Amino acid sequence: DIVMTQSPDxxxxxxxxxxxxxxxSSQNLLYSSNNKNxxxxxxQKPGQPPTLLIYWASTRESGVPDRFxxxxxxxxxxxxISTLQAEDVAVYYCQQYYSTPYTFGQxxxxxxx
Amino acid sequence: EVQLVESGGGxxxxxxxxxxxxxxxxxxxxxxxxxxxxQASGKGLExxxxxxxxxxxxxxxxxxxVKGRFxxxxxxxxxxxxxxxxxxxxxxTAVYYCTPDGSGWGYWGxxxxxxxxx
Numbered sequence: 001d002i003v004m005t006q007s008p009d010x011x012x013x014x015x016x017x018x019x020x021x022x023x024x025s026s027q028n029l030l031y032s033s034n035n036k037n038x039x040x041x042x043x044q045k046p047g048q049p050p051t052l053l054i055y056w057a058s059t060r061e062s063g064v065p066d067r068f069x070x071x072x073x074x075x076x077x078x079x080x081i082s083t084l085q086a087e088d089v090a091v092y093y094c095q096q097y098y099s100t101p102y103t104f105g106q107x108x109x110x111x112x113x
Numbered sequence: 114e115v116q117l118v119e120s121g122g123g124x125x126x127x128x129x130x131x132x133x134x135x136x137x138x139x140x141x142x143x144x145x146x147x148x149x150x151x152q153a154s155g156k157g158l159e160x161x162x163x164x165x166x167x168x169x170x171x172x173x174x175x176x177x178x179v180k181g182r183f184x185x186x187x188x189x190x191x192x193x194x195x196x197x198x199x200x201x202x203x204x205x206t207a208v209y210y211c212t213p214d215g216s217g218w219g220y221w222g223x224x225x226x227x228x229x230x231x
Contacts, residue, residue, distance in 0.1 A: 040217040048223075049222065050210075052218060052219040055215075055216045056216060056217070059216075061217065061219055101160055101176045102163075104160070106157050
């Protein structure tokens with residue numbers, strides 16, 4: 001199974017500042033035939049289902065603010081929130097959809113400092 | 114507008130059974146593989162399993178934690194996916210979500226709560 005490890009587990013950032021969450025996979029998520037990384041990022045607020053932010057490691061889902069960006073390839077990935085807003089307080093998960101069993105990172109709790 | 118409505122959750126004793134439903138609308142259900150994902154209270158997301166389309170033989174695959182106990186099925190005529198859960202354990206207590214397959218899973222229902230307790 002592919003293990004997804006996020007860091008840090010929790011993060012406190014001041015409003016307007018940058019937030020960075022890292023995700024490391026135990027196996028390569030880059031599929032050579034199409035040069036795509038099978039990695040997604042989700043945001044989850046309390047009492048709500050997850051919301052897709054980023055797929056293919058760096059493609060922003062429609063309607064997601066452009067302050068959210070994804071980067072990385074292979075086994076190391078990053079979600080960046082360029083200027084933190086109050087509504088960004090949530091838990092963030094990375095997920096690999098390269099192979100079954102599909103697996104998620106343990107989550108990173110983002111709070112306001 | 115895509116809508117997913119999970120139902121069928123409730124309280125069940127250890128060793129019991131429960132069948133969840135996921136009613137879908139707003140997309141071509143029959144052309145979409147469907148996943149079930151669960152989340153225990155205060156914990157992270159856990160993929161449960163997937164069912165493919167008729168064109169792919171309705172093939173299913175499961176997480177090791179539920180294999181042999183859970184069965185995913187679908188009724189394309191009713192745009193509904195199902196999760197049959199047998200031999201339930203206390204550790205199966207969670208909110209269960211369904212979501213259609215895609216490059217990233219962009220649509221989720223509100224989930225249905227399953228509580229396994231004596």
